[in-house]
Amino acid sequence: MTxxxxxxxxxxxFRGLQALRGVDISVEEGQILGVxxxxxxxxxTLFNCITGxxxxxxxxxxxxxxxxxxxxxxxxxxxxxxxxxxxxxxFHTMTVLENVEIAAMSRGARGGTARREAxxxxxxxxxxxxxxxxxxxxxxxxxxxxxLARALAMRPRVLLLDEVLAGLVPAERAPVLDLLENLRDTExxxxxxxxxxxxxxxxxxxxxxxxxxxxxxxxxxxDEVLTDPQVVEAYLGKEASDA
Amino acid sequence: xxxxxxxxxxxxxxxGLTGRLTTDTGSQRSRGDYVVLxxxxxxxxxxxxxxxxxxxxxxxxxxxxxxxxxxxxIMAGFGGMFSFxxxxxFGIGAYATAYGVVVLGLSPWLGMxxxxxxxxxxxxxxxxxxxxYKLTGAYYTMSTFAxxxxxxxxxxxxxxxxxxxxxxxxxxQGSSLVDFQFPAGSPWYYWIGLGLLGMCLLAxxxxxxxxxxxxxxxxxxxxxxxxALGIDVLRHKLFAVAVSAAITAVAGTYYxxxxxxxxxxxxxxxAASNDAIITAVVGGTGTIWGPIVGAIIMAPLSDVxxxxxxxxxxxxxxxxxxxxxxxxxYAVILVAVVILLPKGVYGTLVSRRRKS
Numbered sequence: 001m002t003x004x005x006x007x008x009x010x011x012x013x014f015r016g017l018q019a020l021r022g023v024d025i026s027v028e029e030g031q032i033l034g035v036x037x038x039x040x041x042x043x044x045t046l047f048n049c050i051t052g053x054x055x056x057x058x059x060x061x062x063x064x065x066x067x068x069x070x071x072x073x074x075x076x077x078x079x080x081x082x083x084x085x086x087x088x089x090x091f092h093t094m095t096v097l098e099n100v101e102i103a104a105m106s107r108g109a110r111g112g113t114a115r116r117e118a119x120x121x122x123x124x125x126x127x128x129x130x131x132x133x134x135x136x137x138x139x140x141x142x143x144x145x146x147x148l149a150r151a152l153a154m155r156p157r158v159l160l161l162d163e164v165l166a167g168l169v170p171a172e173r174a175p176v177l178d179l180l181e182n183l184r185d186t187e188x189x190x191x192x193x194x195x196x197x198x199x200x201x202x203x204x205x206x207x208x209x210x211x212x213x214x215x216x217x218x219x220x221x222x223d224e225v226l227t228d229p230q231v232v233e234a235y236l237g238k239e240a241s242d243a
Numbered sequence: 244x245x246x247x248x249x250x251x252x253x254x255x256x257x258x259g260l261t262g263r264l265t266t267d268t269g270s271q272r273s274r275g276d277y278v279v280l281x282x283x284x285x286x287x288x289x290x291x292x293x294x295x296x297x298x299x300x301x302x303x304x305x306x307x308x309x310x311x312x313x314x315x316x317i318m319a320g321f322g323g324m325f326s327f328x329x330x331x332x333f334g335i336g337a338y339a340t341a342y343g344v345v346v347l348g349l350s351p352w353l354g355m356x357x358x359x360x361x362x363x364x365x366x367x368x369x370x371x372x373x374x375x376y377k378l379t380g381a382y383y384t385m386s387t388f389a390x391x392x393x394x395x396x397x398x399x400x401x402x403x404x405x406x407x408x409x410x411x412x413x414x415x416q417g418s419s420l421v422d423f424q425f426p427a428g429s430p431w432y433y434w435i436g437l438g439l440l441g442m443c444l445l446a447x448x449x450x451x452x453x454x455x456x457x458x459x460x461x462x463x464x465x466x467x468x469x470x471a472l473g474i475d476v477l478r479h480k481l482f483a484v485a486v487s488a489a490i491t492a493v494a495g496t497y498y499x500x501x502x503x504x505x506x507x508x509x510x511x512x513x514a515a516s517n518d519a520i521i522t523a524v525v526g527g528t529g530t531i532w533g534p535i536v537g538a539i540i541m542a543p544l545s546d547v548x549x550x551x552x553x554x555x556x557x558x559x560x561x562x563x564x565x566x567x568x569x570x571x572x573y574a575v576i577l578v579a580v581v582i583l584l585p586k587g588v589y590g591t592l593v594s595r596r597r598k599s
Binding site: 093 | 464467470472475476
């Protein structure tokens with residue numbers, strides 16, 4: 001199989017700070033890649049470089065084989081690569097439904113079609129009851145779902161999720177995981193997700209990359225990476241390994 | 244998926260800097276806006292039958308303030324780009340009209356189109372440079388101020404534009420819609436101004452309903468999220484600037500045809516920018532109708548202050564001839580509104596009505 005998304009040798013410097021050091025990741029169509037690592041490891045910076053928030057200092061990003069390095073975020077979104085944010089970014093003066101409708105409109109849906117599609121996505125992500133609420137007044141957990149709903153309304157081929165489960169209680173995580181699994185299994189959606197919840201990483205990931213200090217420390221299946229002594233030492237801790 | 248939290252029973256809260264946006268974007272509400280616009284224009288058209296000739300001067304001033312406020316509101320209220328240089332677009336509209344009429348012998352209506360074209364090109368050009376190179380927030384605001392000041396100085400130093408003297412529109416006999424000239428005290432000035440305001444309000448409503456308008460509002464709320472959802476933030480912000488500049492240029496044309504005079508200070512001075520800002524802020528930024536409310540409050544107040552300075556009452560003779568009091572008063576009002584009514588008068592009223 002060929003990689004849908006491939007980032008090679010991605011480095012990023014912010015003046016004196018080397019945030020990324022030659023990171024390589026690759027994800028094949030219909031697969032889910034988990035990205036783990038401690039805070040400050042460079043995971044979100046990697047997302048920002050891949051999705052066009054800012055260009056990498058060096059390295060190449062390929063989407064469907066085409067070099068898209070440094071292309072602006074809005075162009076990459078229209079090429080099918082859409083992301084969510086760790087810190088939620090709702091259009092706070094709009095309702096939940098209007099937020100999602102903006103995404104549907106951006107994809108090209110018009111008028112009533114955009115609204116209908118937005119409504120369906122809102123229902124699918126469990127936000128139906130909140131559809132008419134101002135998004136800025138939503139609880140954090142609902143704002144997380146809104147991030148996901150907006151991204152899904154773009155009907156992405158590659159979806160990058162930045163800690164989409166953060167802030168959710170266990171009962172709230174399960175339906176989100178079910179949805180993501182369903183998106184992969186029934187729609188063949190390709191995903192890259194940053195996550196700190198190891199149960200979710202184990203359940204969803206076809207492949208895992210562990211980052212440390214801006215570099216890839218380990219890569220492989222979830223079991224391989226999560227039992228790697230270096231990963232245990234650098235990220236999970238001895239207690240987790242023993243548990 | 245199921246939810247474990249429950250939503251509040253109330254729906255979208257209104258008001259706020261952009262409170263009406265949550266409703267203005269809905270087609271049903273927008274249809275309501277069209278009805279309100281029609282009723283507003285119909286009722287306002289009767290004003291000349293009610294007010295005296297001297298009061299009509301204030302009514303015309305309200306129209307100028309309102310058009311400027313509507314224009315500024317597109318860019319700052321809906322677009323999130325706080326301009327302190329709308330005098331640039333007002334001045335270009337005024338000077339293009341005056342130059343067209345006096346020097347080129349054009350109809351003022353053609354002068355207005357010329358002013359709109361130049362304003363749009365100037366606004367988009369300067370904003371492109373500013374936004375392309377990440378001048379945001381206060382830095383963007385300062386760039387707009389600098390642009391207006393640069394234009395003022397350019398005109399002052401330009402012989403072709405009569406330097407500090409400016410232009411006086413030659414008076415013609417009789418009434419002429421084509422030449423936009425009527426006898427002093429004619430209600431036609433008001434009716435034409437009202438028609439122009441109506442068109443500007445219509446443009447504002449259409450903008451808020453349109454895809455570019457909604458994308459602009461999304462980008463104002465969060466430009467990073469908007470870009471991540473495929474919205475070309477720069478392009479849509481420039482579209483908002485273009486609409487804003489065009490509307491503000493219309494105010495410049497109306498001003499010069501009504502007062503029949505313009506000079507660099509009137510056209511490009513900070514006072515013109517102040518008028519646009521305070522009208523929208525007092526009424527309620529990011530709302531369709533806020534600038535109208537602001538103009539109805541601020542234009543008569545401006546007239547009162549001007550009269551007060553021209554002929555101060557006993558005990559205040561020392562104020563005679565001291566310019567700048569109006570600016571001080573505006574500043575006080577602006578600060579008071581920002582602290583006490585951050586949503587503006589209209590925005591606050593809408594917000595309270597929805598909560599009750």
